[in-house]
Amino acid sequence: MKFVLRELIENHGNLFKNIVSEIMRECSRVNYKPTLELVQYSSLIFLLDPEQNITFESDKETVQSFVDYCVKKIIDNESPFIKTFALQHNFLETNFDVKSYTGRSVLSEALLMKVDTLFNEIVDFEPLTKEDYDSLFKKILYDIIISNKLGNPANPVIVKEVTNALKSVMTRQDLLEFASMKRKRRTDTLTEMRKIVCGIMIFNQDAGECGHDMRNIINDVSMAFKNTRSAINESLQRASKQVFECNQTIQNSYTIDFNSDTITFSVEDEKLINEFKEMLILLIQHEFYIKKLALIISMIRKEIDDYFKQFRSTLKQLHESVQYRVAVPTEMVFPYFSELADIWQNLWNYLYFMVEINRLNEKLNEIATTKNYETLLKKMKDQTTKTLLVKFQEDHSKIVPTDEFEWIDHFPETEAKRCPILQFCAYIFCISNGVLIPSAINIGVLKYQDRLYAFSHIKYARIFATNVRKFENKFMETVRRNVQLIVYLGLYNDIKEYNFLPDMAKVDIATDNQFQKSVEIQTELHPVPCYLKKNYTHSLWEIRRRCLTMHRLSNCVTNSTQTDMSYYK
Structure with missing residues (x-):
């Protein structure tokens, strides 16, 4: 969602x-x-x-x-409850659309905002004297250095090298023509000039002639990718370890009564169980979001490698074009310079993207760190009386689907990892008021009304399937009462629109193949027998007519009494 x-x-x-x-x-x-x-x-x-x-x-x-x-x-x-909301908000508010992000990096936009004023001065400036033209040339120079991230504009070496590159593209006569252009044409020319000069600087750096103070973008991106992947893997290992410890502890602390579909914890302190459950929810979501970061990093690896190949290929073609030649037509090399500049900018955007991923990873780790993690885990272990592990008989028979639900024997594991609702057992979740116990996807998945449910054992799946409407309602009700799970499970709109049954403990839903539909009926006027007044009317005009009639009769000369019988004659 x-x-x-x-x-x-x-x-x-x-x-x-x-x-x-x-x-x-x-x-x-x-x-x-x-x-x-x-x-x-x-x-x-x-x-x-x-x-x-x-x-x-x-x-x-x-x-x-x-x-x-x-x-x-x-x-x-400091409570795991509100930390879970902070975790969700930080993750959801981060843009992870790699294609759009690389085209408009947040840091790149922040950097370009600093040169907006300079850019506007260049396209609006009307030079009159020689000093004005020299000032315009310097503004163009600094605009190219900053917008292309070629180095520190205060570094005299960088300024000298970019000046030489700019002069090879823009002569004094070209500067005069530039100053005489309209604003729109100036903008297009300046944008094109940025790319060409940037491409020249990259080419010169690769040839070893200059650009020693420029960043080596390929090395920087490669190192950033390596460090980012390493940091995320460390976070994932730590998060997975914590989730495993909590799951092992809570799985040893309960027994299930299948006759009444209830769960009993060996820990008597109900407050401790609720705190431990909230901490488990926080840690599970933290692990899930770190896994998504790892997936995003693995997805951009191929894209970065493709840019590296394209970058080297363009440089090779450019070197072949100018090799052993005294003069080279601009039409032959300028397109290569522009292409190099585009790749250069895209690689910078990937670099900024990984900086953002690192920042988010550190923020999520900070939020998920709870001071009382070790204390809660120790208390839970100390108060847990190890329950006898229920050993079910091996059951290789398949669950037969009905008109109500569909049973999927082989569900893709890669797809299941991306779906939070399939990460835990739906049956235990329902009967325990929100405890998340890992599921076993290999036993199959139950599909009911376009919603998927997974289970930790086939027996739990069979119980769930016997009255799927009841358990589905209980599942949604449990999610609604544990609001920190609503967005994580992608059920925000579903919870808002779901038609909850009144009280599942008192409602017995038929398990045979019946269907339901909404109909409209007209009830009786008075379901309970009561006295109906014969002359009653709801019409105000009729009441008004009767009042006028009674008033007329009361003013008559005769003194005889008007009864109901004589009145209606």
Whole structure:
């Protein structure tokens, strides 16, 4: 699910904006200043909590109660619960569309903003004297150095080398013609000149004639890729180890009653179980997001290698074009210079992209680090009485699909790794109020109403399949009560639109092949027998007519009494 925070905030209108403002004020009163984006994101998810019934018609007390609930959760910034929201928000707000990112790197845009003023001066400047033309030439020079990231413009060596390259492209006469151009043509010419001079500098650096103070972009990108991959692998190993330790601990602490579909923990401290469950949710999501970073890095590896090959190939063709020649036509070499400049810029953007990945990796590690991890793990292990491991008989028979659900025996493992909902057992999740136990994809996947469910054992899958509508409702209800899982599982829109059954403990859903449909019926006027007044009418005009008639009769000369019987004669 693509979670677009700004659009969702706009859809919720002014009520939500006022709630966010009030939460920010309440937090500042207790000397805590969360980021506005985190408050908006977490509050938006809190609205889906069934205990927080906030609508446009909610009264002031209900809204204030919701604000107090949000403030209480947000200011507890060391709890795994709110850390999970911070983890999600940082990941979701980062742009990972590599193709679009490499074309508009955030850092590159920040750098180009610094030369916007200089660029505008160049295309708008009207030189009159010789000094004005010299000033225009210097502005063009510094614009080329900064926009192409050729080095430090304060370095005299860089300035001298780029000056020589620029003079080989732009003579004094060319400068005069440039000054006489219209603004649009000046812009196009300056953009083209940037590329050509950049290409000349790259060619000269490769030939060993100059450019010694320029960055070696291939070495820089290669080193950045190696360091980024290494940092992500270290983070992934650490996160996976923590998740494994927590899973081993919690799997040894419960027993399941299959007759009543209930789970019993050997740890008596319910608060400890809830804290441990929230920490496990945080660590699992941290591991999942780090895996996505590792996947992104592996995907861009081939693209970077292709740019390296293209870069070397263009340089080779350029060297062959100018080899042993005193003069070379510009039409022959300028396209190569422009192509080199484009590759140079793309490689810089990949470099910035990996810097952003490193920054996010460090931020996620910082958020996922909980001070009480070791303490909670030790308490849970100490209070856990090892339960007898239930050994199920081997069951090689297949689950027979029905009209309600589909059973997929062989589900692609690579696809399953990208789907968070398939990472844990749906049956245990339902009966334990949100405990995440790893699933076994190799036993198969149950598909019901375009939603997939995985299980840790085939027996759990069979129980789930006997009453799939009941367990699906319980699954969605459990997700709704553990709001930190809603976005992670990609169920934000599903939870909002889902038609929850009233009380699954009291509703017995038939397991045979029946279908349901919504119909409209007309109820009786009065289902409960009651007294119906014979002369009752709802028409105001009829009542008015009767009043006028009674008034006319009361003014008659006769004194005889008008009864109902005589009145209707």
